[in-house]
Amino acid sequence: MRSNRQLRLKRAEHIRFAGQITGCEGYVESAAIGLLAARFAAAEIAGTTLAPPPLETALGALLGACLVIPAGAQQRVSIYTAHTANIVERLIPEFEKATGIKADVVKAGSGDIINRVRAESANPKADVIWSIGAELLEANTDLLEPYQPKEYAMIADAFKSGSAWIPYTGILNVFVVNTKKLKPDEYPKSWADLAQPRFKNLVSMADAEKSGSAYMQLNTFLTIYSDKPAGWDKFKGVFNNLSISTSSGAVPRFVNDGEAVVGITLEDNAYLYLKGGGPVAIVYPEDGTSAIADGMALCKRAPNPAAGKAFIDWSLSAPVQEMVVQELGRRPIRKDAKPLGTLKPMGEIKLVKY
Numbered sequence: 001m002r003s004n005r006q007l008r009l010k011r012a013e014h015i016r017f018a019g020q021i022t023g024c025e026g027y028v029e030s031a032a033i034g035l036l037a038a039r040f041a042a043a044e045i046a047g048t049t050l051a052p053p054p055l056e057t058a059l060g061a062l063l064g065a066c067l068v069i070p071a072g073a074q075q076r077v078s079i080y081t082a083h084t085a086n087i088v089e090r091l092i093p094e095f096e097k098a099t100g101i102k103a104d105v106v107k108a109g110s111g112d113i114i115n116r117v118r119a120e121s122a123n124p125k126a127d128v129i130w131s132i133g134a135e136l137l138e139a140n141t142d143l144l145e146p147y148q149p150k151e152y153a154m155i156a157d158a159f160k161s162g163s164a165w166i167p168y169t170g171i172l173n174v175f176v177v178n179t180k181k182l183k184p185d186e187y188p189k190s191w192a193d194l195a196q197p198r199f200k201n202l203v204s205m206a207d208a209e210k211s212g213s214a215y216m217q218l219n220t221f222l223t224i225y226s227d228k229p230a231g232w233d234k235f236k237g238v239f240n241n242l243s244i245s246t247s248s249g250a251v252p253r254f255v256n257d258g259e260a261v262v263g264i265t266l267e268d269n270a271y272l273y274l275k276g277g278g279p280v281a282i283v284y285p286e287d288g289t290s291a292i293a294d295g296m297a298l299c300k301r302a303p304n305p306a307a308g309k310a311f312i313d314w315s316l317s318a319p320v321q322e323m324v325v326q327e328l329g330r331r332p333i334r335k336d337a338k339p340l341g342t343l344k345p346m347g348e349i350k351l352v353k354y
Helices: 027-045 058-066 085-099 110-119 134-139 212-225 229-239 248-256 267-275 305-316 318-328
Strands: 012-016 076-081 102-107 128-133 166-178 203-206 242-245 262-266 280-283 291-299
Touching: 012 027, 027 058, 076 110, 076 305, 085 102, 085 305, 085 318, 110 128, 110 134, 110 212, 128 134, 128 166, 128 212, 128 305, 134 212, 134 291, 166 212, 166 248, 166 267, 166 305, 166 318, 203 212, 203 248, 212 229, 212 262, 242 248, 248 262, 248 267, 248 280, 262 267, 267 280, 267 318, 291 305, 305 318
Parallel strands: 076 102, 076 128, 203 242, 203 262
Antiparallel strands: 128 291, 166 262, 166 280, 166 291
């Protein structure tokens, strides 16, 4: 039957199935499926979500039997992510190989992802939101379905959100500088240094209205210098030197290529160019920076919730977290993960409470 776990027609989700049309046989079984369909519909009208019954229960087993995937059909998961293309291309084939689930990936800025999921909320298309700013997930929990991963206990307590989203990796905001354009004594040492006239139109940063990381960078500045008018006035000096990038991931590329001499970006984005031998260096602002978890979440009324949960569990597994840290330069969120030795130890970085 071409329906999902909520007994909705996959191509027209305003239609639900009940009774023998679902493939069940017998009066009691048909009535039971009708009861489930009615409860799912009632929950939707009430503005809540009713989870399908566990497979080990009688109703859950009956529902599962009605939704058996035909032989040869491949399970799929729809993922919306703000990850850069290189990370998507590195990780998604590993997921598909490990699970046999085909991933359909939509890549966009964090703000655009939230806007798209909200626009599609009456007929959801995404199963998982993967790697966007925690503050955006926290502000849009009405779009998310709470889920506790299998290895939730292995997440460091400092990163646990206690909300509808799950921490994925730790991220830091840094400066990336072009070492051919600037000598070490010319590097900006603080956020305020970015307002210096010598950096006019030479500082790259993404648009804070579209990029979750750029929004975090702006708020980090205001946390340090105040979100009152005096702090905003101070930021104007930085803003006047900015060349706004199309995305946070493009910032280090502009610096690497010499189109900008300084970039405000995420540590892992800068690290990939450093690792690749580019003419770049990472600078940690002396007046402080922010470190938080970026997150992922199961979407409310996801069309493929089981596959979405499988992706989240896979993303938090020890081998994947090790790969994300050692190959891609992210900070670990698992208790048993080792940080990347080539990055500055967290204890030597001045952090502000974001």
